[in-house]
Amino acid sequence: MKFTQVYLLGQLFASAKAINPPSYDSNLPTQHDRANCQCTALASEFSGRLHYKDKDSDSSFTIWDQKQLETTYVCRVQPESASEVSRILQVLVGSWCRFAVKCGGHSRFPDDSVSLGGVTIDLGLINDTVVSDDRKTARVGGGSLSRQIFANLDPYGLAYVGGRVGQVGIGGFTLGGGSSVLAAKYGWALDNVLEYEVVLPNATIVTASENTHADLYYALRGGGNNFGIVTSFNISVFPQGPLYTGSRTFGDNQTSLVLKEAEKIFATQDYEDTAIGLEYRYAYTQQNGWSISTTQRYAEPVLYPQVFDTLNSIPALGSLAGGISSLANSTSAEAPLGVTRNVFATLTHYPSVELGNKGLGILKELVEGRNLTRLNPQLITYSIPAAVMKLSKVRGGNALGLNAEGHLIINLFSLSWTDSSMDDAAYSLAEDFIANFQKLAKSLNAFHPFIYINYANKGQDVFASYGNDNHKRLTEVQKALDPRGVFTSFGLWTGFFKVR
Template sequence: MRLASIVSGLSAISGVLATAIEPEDFNVTNALQNLGVDVTKIPALASGIQSRSIELGCSTACSSLAFLFGSKVSTHNSTGYNSFTGSFWSVQQEEVQPHCVFRPSVNTEVSTAVLISRLTGCQFAARSGGHAAFTGASSSPGGISIWLKDMNEVTLNEDKSVASVGPGNNWLSVYSALEPYGLATIGGRASSIGVGGFILGGGISYHSNLYGWACDNVESFEVVTASGLILTVSEKLYPELYWALRGGGNNFGLVTKYNLFTIPAPQMYGGARIFQETEFPDVINAWINVINNATVDGHAQQYVAFLQSSGMKLGTAELTYTKNESDPEIFKQFRSIPAISDTSSSKSLVEYVKYLETENPSGHREVYWPISVQLNEEFSNWALDTFFAMVPQVADVAGVQPVIIYQGITEPMLKNMANHGGNALGLDASKGPVHLMHIACWWSDESDDDVVYAFVNSFWEKVIAHAKSTGVFNEYIYMNYASMFQDPIAGYGNSNKALLKKIAKEFDPKQVYQNLQPGYFKLDGAPVTGDF
């Protein structure tokens, strides 16, 4: 289904759809009654809902959820609450203090939580893996944080072509469940990354040159709408919402099940080769050649990262081959470049994601911040030189480690984005490979936040200006790496953004997922407007 046909189809059914999903006379109390919840029996709601402060509304909401679900609701200083706040990847997320944490175990409980939020005006957030790097992305300050941890089933259909995956899984648990069958899905490359945000934002996989991104390999979604309805959404059922969920983030509903196409999972081979500064031009040339040869051999996956450590400038090429071959032709150029270290070995997918987890340490203040440009070797070398020239700006920041990472969005990846009706990302395969570059940086102290953000922002301002002047700039922003100062939806292009907003209005006419779930990346603007 092309973009034009989605627009045409949506226009034809919009009135009927809006009435079916949420009629004009929609009543939250009646919707709760349909779920077996009588609000008159809930002490905190027995007197009805009057105009209340946000704080009182959230107290009422959390008390109501506790009445209904007991120990599934945790409050300040309880074991469950501390387990939630203490288990995020970034410190910024751990600092958020929700009014309560709710751990649903079935989809109807998620529906109830959304409707209780509407009834009380208490904001909420939903957490799958919690791997974002900024405040409030998947935890609600002063609100309801819905922790999907207990919705963690992984099952196969009869012919094992589709794995049904709960949003409480991370990729280690998914791969571990499927490994005995010799199967996997298109998923994350580190063990602790959650299923939910990864898929809804795109999802680059070890196998993406063969099959595309994770969002392009979803057979169907199970979605809780703002009215509490539970929909199965696929290429044939609600195709416009299916398109929107493939890159549109958390703007349309809470996904309570991902039905993912399975793939074979043979033994793999790979690891990191580390290079000194003198080899950087050759490393970038090899990296570009692997991207351009993805049309010849789709089994290769790679990224290169550059950093300064103990006064040395180092480059790391993570080279992964999805067959158990130690020296495939596509990586021979890389292997001809002298390396000071090489961790390559035969690994299962489960072993690989455990290994790569060690490269993404938790417990730090973190920022990820990407841009995109068209693949260009001269520009890639210029940007790397500029990065190292600017790193001294944060030399005095405690515990700081800035890294610039180069990845390629290859022609096979781009062509696979047309599968199953296409996705919402707005990338154009006809323009050739895209260079996805991003800064990853961690540091120790909150007092240095603005210094680090200003450093990254100033670097990107310089890089973007040069990219525009040389004609290689691409407006696409990869949501899964985006910083709180960026607007990924705008990077999908004006037509895609307009269509996403139209679809959101049809499925969520009161903008519940924009206003009561304000965290992460919304349809209008960045989470935070930085002043640098």
């Protein structure tokens, strides 16, 4: 394996001004003092775009998770360009001051996208979408939300491989993989990026593509926030008109039938009809108790597509609701932010209806045994279509290590609550459910090691799940780009999942 591009980037980093972390000295200013100092320095350059948490409560700041909203940062700065991001990094790294970077902010722990005791770099103003003359690509700002991009592309009759939720930012979503309702046609988001504009740990701005800084390009395709700050993505776009979305909820007693029919649809989606999109959600609500709901999608303006007929013939709790709409409309809703505390955990496995049924039984038993229905537990399940595996090899391949015949099944376990006294119970439930679900998957020879970083819980070993070769290569790229460890677990941006 060659690392020519990494060597060149390493030389580029080495040629920059050395920025070393200070050795420990009791007389050094505290992290909070260093952050205060740098906020003062940045305030003169970012007038009107620097906000203090303690002085004005930063009332304009919003973020999805309540735990992150409660995180006390010193200040938040809003750059408008890659050059401004570079300037901010020069100031912060030069004084070894902690920071975090927020795009959409759809993660779940302090320091993921809000800095604990440091500076939060908010990319929200870097949100332009510029469509190419041939309407095959678009350059999208690194602070853009899914709903903004869909809305900007819609007048052209175009779409992209974006998130299911409009509030999700392109940054974390794409750098982590980017699963999509259009995955059966176009793969995941990371394999639809042609170029990344990146501010490296030494504040140098580079463009990474298949042919330029190719190892960085590879690493950004699944490597998360370990290599720099991405300020723009040059992405593939494609014609997409209105599409069908339908939903139907079934009682707990119909779960086995729903899973059986869902697996047939997943198999059809792989090779026969890539317009299909389906996910199901097993959840507890006060209204229905335990139930299973389906979201049915079809990437054509076909009302009630026949592929879902057998599924919808299963007796349900209510009538089928469906309609035709654009992706811009379906992602436009703005849900309240900062209201709930959230935790995710995930498991990937080979197709197995038996595992699916028994896994839901484990979930129900754990939740009821601990009397934790108030955590609003839900398990969301859909396929990783065959197209994702095939397209993961294009342009030099990505870092995820996905390799399977046909499709895989991915599960997102989600808890959502409001009372902070329930935090530990939620964390324990998420950890224990995934551990038991994984044990069951292995016993049925259905386990797959892949851990989707955007759904992962703390403690899940994401990068090991990519396979030894990919893990090693990511680590080598990270060391070459960031020898001082700015973007590591022992550096300045320690949140989310770290290669080292």
